[in-house]
Amino acid sequence: MTWLMHYAAEQRLACYVVGGCVRDWLLARPVGDIDLVVEGDAIALAEAWTTVWPDQLHTHPPFGTATVSWLDAGALVSLDLISARRESYPQPAALPIVQFARLADDLARRDFTINCLALQLANQPTNVIDPHNGLVDLQRGLIRVLHKRSFIDDPTRILRALRFAARLEFRLEPSTAELLQQGLPWLDQTTPARLWNELGLLLSEPSAFKALSLADEWGVLQQLCGCAWPQALNHQAQCLLPNLPNEQLAISWLLLMSQLSPNAAQAQTKRFGLPKPIRQAVGQWHALATTAAMLNTTLSAGKLDRLLSPFEPLVLQVWASTQTPLVQQQIAYYLQALRPIASQLSGRDLQAQGIKPGPEYKTLLAAARERQLDQFAAENPNLC
Ligand code: CTP
Numbered sequence: 001m002t003w004l005m006h007y008a009a010e011q012r013l014a015c016y017v018v019g020g021c022v023r024d025w026l027l028a029r030p031v032g033d034i035d036l037v038v039e040g041d042a043i044a045l046a047e048a049w050t051t052v053w054p055d056q057l058h059t060h061p062p063f064g065t066a067t068v069s070w071l072d073a074g075a076l077v078s079l080d081l082i083s084a085r086r087e088s089y090p091q092p093a094a095l096p097i098v099q100f101a102r103l104a105d106d107l108a109r110r111d112f113t114i115n116c117l118a119l120q121l122a123n124q125p126t127n128v129i130d131p132h133n134g135l136v137d138l139q140r141g142l143i144r145v146l147h148k149r150s151f152i153d154d155p156t157r158i159l160r161a162l163r164f165a166a167r168l169e170f171r172l173e174p175s176t177a178e179l180l181q182q183g184l185p186w187l188d189q190t191t192p193a194r195l196w197n198e199l200g201l202l203l204s205e206p207s208a209f210k211a212l213s214l215a216d217e218w219g220v221l222q223q224l225c226g227c228a229w230p231q232a233l234n235h236q237a238q239c240l241l242p243n244l245p246n247e248q249l250a251i252s253w254l255l256l257m258s259q260l261s262p263n264a265a266q267a268q269t270k271r272f273g274l275p276k277p278i279r280q281a282v283g284q285w286h287a288l289a290t291t292a293a294m295l296n297t298t299l300s301a302g303k304l305d306r307l308l309s310p311f312e313p314l315v316l317q318v319w320a321s322t323q324t325p326l327v328q329q330q331i332a333y334y335l336q337a338l339r340p341i342a343s344q345l346s347g348r349d350l351q352a353q354g355i356k357p358g359p360e361y362k363t364l365l366a367a368a369r370e371r372q373l374d375q376f377a378a379e380n381p382n383l384c
Pocket residue numbers: 018019020021032033035109110111112115116154156157160
């Protein structure tokens with residue numbers, strides 16, 4: 001950074017730290033990646049830097065941006081260098097046309113006043129540059145757009161507003177709330193990839209479940225995927241997290257999709273291009289629903305195992321949280337006690353007994369496993 005400061009001064013390039021990192025620094029929150037706006041050619045600056053410091057460089061010439069990454073105490077740190085730019089939207093929800101410009105233009109193209117704060121990179125301390133009164137909104141805990149068309153130009157900002165509101169515990173400023181409502185139909189014009197970009201971030205944050213409640217309250221979920229997020233789901237999701245700490249995104253998505261019909265859930269999951277394990281989990285969820293009546297009667301260990309073994313443990317755990325105590329108890333017993341047990345009989349044993357390999361192997365092995373588990377349950381009644 002010191003090198004960058006000297007080099008920029010030498011080249012008479014004005015550089016500013018901008019956006020989320022200034023916001024988070026002022027809120028005394030952990031600062032993530034740093035965005036640096038350059039009134040000039042950001043790519044040339046990044047290239048000059050990496051000739052002196054051999055850090056990783058990625059350039060994006062159509063946008064005049066570059067990312068420099070390096071390891072700091074084992075963690076990967078990134079700095080985005082952005083050529084100050086003006087943006088215009090050829091049509092609502094389309095990608096913007098970019099022209100190089102001054103810092104003021106660059107700040108004016110942004111989403112919310114709290115993200116339009118800048119600090120000049122200089123040798124001596126400077127004041128925060130705040131052309132849109134973001135400091136006042138930061139103090140008052142308000143999310144405010146810069147102009148009336150903001151959500152129409154870029155409807156993904158609706159999802160960003162949710163993310164910041166949940167994360168920072170901020171509120172929408174009243175006229176921004178109205179504009180957001182007017183912007184909702186434009187979500188339909190936005191490509192699913194861009195929507196998922198933001199939605200995936202939202203569902204991965206610690207405040208994801210809160211964001212989903214807000215999304216329900218603001219009508220975003222209804223517009224986005226035709227479903228709701230009832231308050232009860234918040235509690236269920238929170239209870240699941242300690243056992244599935246790395247599965248927050250899958251938990252949120254499965255519970256959300258459980259509000260839809262099987263076909264609609266599959267269609268939404270496909271539309272947003274979710275990863276294969278989640279797509280399969282959504283399919284399994286609805287297949288599991290057809291077993292609910294059976295699971296609501298007490299099953300023998302062998303039958304329970306036979307019924308549940310086709311399903312992934314993640315789906316079983318999340319689905320169980322939406323079911324009766326008896327179903328929950330049987331699924332927990334299956335996952336903890338039965339599933340880890342290896343089958344005593346294998347295909348090789350059947351071959352050794354002189355049974356010709358064929359379709360009946362499956363039946364014989366399943367029946368043997370059922371007997372084995374029933375015996376296990378009889379010998380370990382305290383585990384049931
Ligand atoms: N931005 C925007 N409209 C968008 C996306 C981004 O105006 N649809 C602007 C915002 O000013 C934002 C900056 O680009 O501050 C950088 O984007 P990003 O890194 O996504 O935002 P951060 O505020 O840094 O978010 P986070 O704290 O989650 O990293």
